[in-house]
Amino acid sequence: MDAMTTATASLPAPALAPAPVWARRAAHAVALCAVPSGLWRIAMAAGVYVGYSDQVLRDVYGIPGWGIAYVVGLSVLSELAALFPLLLVGDRWRPLRPGILAPLAWTASAVLVLVALWQLVVVLTAESQTYLADGTARIVWGLAYAPLFAVPALMTAVTWSYAKRQRAGGRCDPPTD
Template sequence: MGFMTTAPAPLPAASTAPAPVWARRAAHAIALCAVPSGLWRIAMTSGVYVGYSDEVLRDVFDIPGWGIAYVVGLSVIAEVAALFPLLLVSDRWRPLRPRTLAALAWTASAVLVLVALGQLVAAFVVESQTYMSSGTAQTVWGFAFAPLFAIPALMTAVTWSYTKRHRAQGRV
């Protein structure tokens, strides 16, 4: 009876230091920050009362109708985008070279800061606030969307950590 031998696995290329615990937690927090607003949107499309009258849902948001696809699609895209920072702290899967991923992450951070500022303006200025039927509905909406405002700071911190770790290895 012969024994099978296996060749030793090739050594991986110089790997970078693992992401610090705080960066891993921040990346996971980003994914979780998108959940409440997504659930609120899904509730809106499912007929759960979220503070809008049937007339507002129909005339402004086209629900029922194409508005359902738009709102559900927006929720799915937002959550998938919120999973992106996990690539920056993962040692398992790297779809892009570190330099490309860092550039993409810095761009995403800048865009998120601008979007958050735009959303703040929209939340307090735009007429959508007047569509809500009560103060309670506005409060629930505020709690559902408030975590989104943490994402730009968290994303910038995770991106900074990623860039710092890869720059130390001379890969960014």
């Protein structure tokens, strides 16, 4: 009986079916959605005029100063987080405990939905409207941040695909588009 227990304990977890093409594209889209806002923040940290006066940059954002590290760090962390969905569709990386990845992905999806809703509230408040200059700067800012509103839906779709493939228990059905 010990030989049977040892033999079954050392078997690797069954491989997941390949991710559908649409899920792989959605995961890559999440990573790309974070790029424009990250570049906008890095431009702000580098001193490029993005619609804020020098006084606002100095007093509100701490630029130049500690604010540069904060803004660049936020850009880097945002992009790293946006790469997470690629783990859900990739064939190369397999976690030691694959059962943990699905709940983590669902939690990330829920948090992203809440953050997107919160950002809508922030964008529509008078506080966020007062610092940024009107005109071209506001349009560029809107274009840079608009792709982030697609991230919750894309992340939820990728997570759903991963959870569905994980529940299938490694059946290798051909991916559907």
